[in-house]
Amino acid sequence: MSQFLGWIATLPAWLQIVLVIAAFLAVIGLLLFFIEIAPRSGKKYTIVRLAVCVLVPLIAMLLLGSVVWAALIAAVLGALFFYLDYRSKQGAGYLFQLIGFLAPAVILLAIGLIYPTIGTTIQAFQDNRSKGFVGLDNFVWIFTQPYGIRVVVNTIVWVLLVPALSTIFGLAYAAFIDRSRGEKIFKALVFMPMAISFVGASIIWRFVYAAKPADQDQIGLLNQIVVWFGGEPVFWLQNSPWNTFFLIIVLIWIQTGFAMVILSAAIKGVPAEQLEAAELDGTNAWQRFMNVTVPGIRSSLIVVLTTISIASLKVFDIVRTMTAGANETSVIANEMYTQWKGFETGRSAAFAVVLFLLVMPIIIYNARQIKKQREIR
Numbered sequence: 001m002s003q004f005l006g007w008i009a010t011l012p013a014w015l016q017i018v019l020v021i022a023a024f025l026a027v028i029g030l031l032l033f034f035i036e037i038a039p040r041s042g043k044k045y046t047i048v049r050l051a052v053c054v055l056v057p058l059i060a061m062l063l064l065g066s067v068v069w070a071a072l073i074a075a076v077l078g079a080l081f082f083y084l085d086y087r088s089k090q091g092a093g094y095l096f097q098l099i100g101f102l103a104p105a106v107i108l109l110a111i112g113l114i115y116p117t118i119g120t121t122i123q124a125f126q127d128n129r130s131k132g133f134v135g136l137d138n139f140v141w142i143f144t145q146p147y148g149i150r151v152v153v154n155t156i157v158w159v160l161l162v163p164a165l166s167t168i169f170g171l172a173y174a175a176f177i178d179r180s181r182g183e184k185i186f187k188a189l190v191f192m193p194m195a196i197s198f199v200g201a202s203i204i205w206r207f208v209y210a211a212k213p214a215d216q217d218q219i220g221l222l223n224q225i226v227v228w229f230g231g232e233p234v235f236w237l238q239n240s241p242w243n244t245f246f247l248i249i250v251l252i253w254i255q256t257g258f259a260m261v262i263l264s265a266a267i268k269g270v271p272a273e274q275l276e277a278a279e280l281d282g283t284n285a286w287q288r289f290m291n292v293t294v295p296g297i298r299s300s301l302i303v304v305l306t307t308i309s310i311a312s313l314k315v316f317d318i319v320r321t322m323t324a325g326a327n328e329t330s331v332i333a334n335e336m337y338t339q340w341k342g343f344e345t346g347r348s349a350a351f352a353v354v355l356f357l358l359v360m361p362i363i364i365y366n367a368r369q370i371k372k373q374r375e376i377r
Helices: 002-009 013-037 043-064 067-088 093-123 137-144 146-177 183-195 198-209 221-228 242-268 272-280 285-296 298-313 317-322 332-341 345-376
Strands: none
Touching: 043 067, 093 345, 137 146, 137 345, 146 183, 146 242, 146 298, 146 332, 146 345, 183 242, 198 221, 198 242, 198 317, 242 298, 242 317, 272 285, 285 298, 298 345, 317 332, 332 345
């Protein structure tokens, strides 16, 4: 394999792209073969499986130059296809298709989520070298040190303010521009921050908040406005606790577009007959909105609130880019990285467990709401 990759590296760039795409298509074709063709019943598919059992070992022998490996591959393929052929005669081919589709997701979940979760939980009860068991010492440190308490409180403030304000602003904007002239343009302007990465948005707002001494020219938009009105420059990102709220504004600016798009689509799904009936009953626009529109988009509101809440709990890029957690602005996700960078793996894992425990109620609530909606349907 290393020789093959080395040979590809010597080829022109355009040819490397072609070969990579061809290899990708070959893998996709192989997956489709095992999922769609191999489990099918019938003489034709049996012949196809037999041909594969012959051709694949030959190709393996040519590529690997080993008869032993070719024989092993032939034996494995033969046993696999014999079993598939036997089961497909009983109409069980769908079972292998199901396994074929679910296996990649299950494997990725096990490798990327379940295993790291178990490993991180174990590390949370160990020392900074992940060797000695220290019990709850890491969690005691978090909730007894003023700095650790501040980190947790900041995270809770984020998750309380960002979802509520983003949803309120997004819902208000969606309701005001619904079916108005230039609706697409107005939506695009508000949704545009979603196209910017968190790091990019943080850099933009860092320039907005930038502060220079009073005797120098201001490069920050806010301070320039303050100076125009005769005020003194303000160091927005250094004044605690207000600096946390100035960081929160950045995420609200980003997530409002997401809330607006989802809720705007939900508003358009509210039956016009219900709104007309409420209007005939003599209700005003506000009453129709609160008593007809909002209940009609309740499921979408839950999705938006839970999605933004989770994003607020794990916010990292904004804090790391703008303040790096200085001046009492750190949050749990940023502190996880800070502790890990300082070789305090136990404390870093403990912060991760705390974050996991904070996320779980939101996920459970969302799952219960989805279950209720299914029961209603």
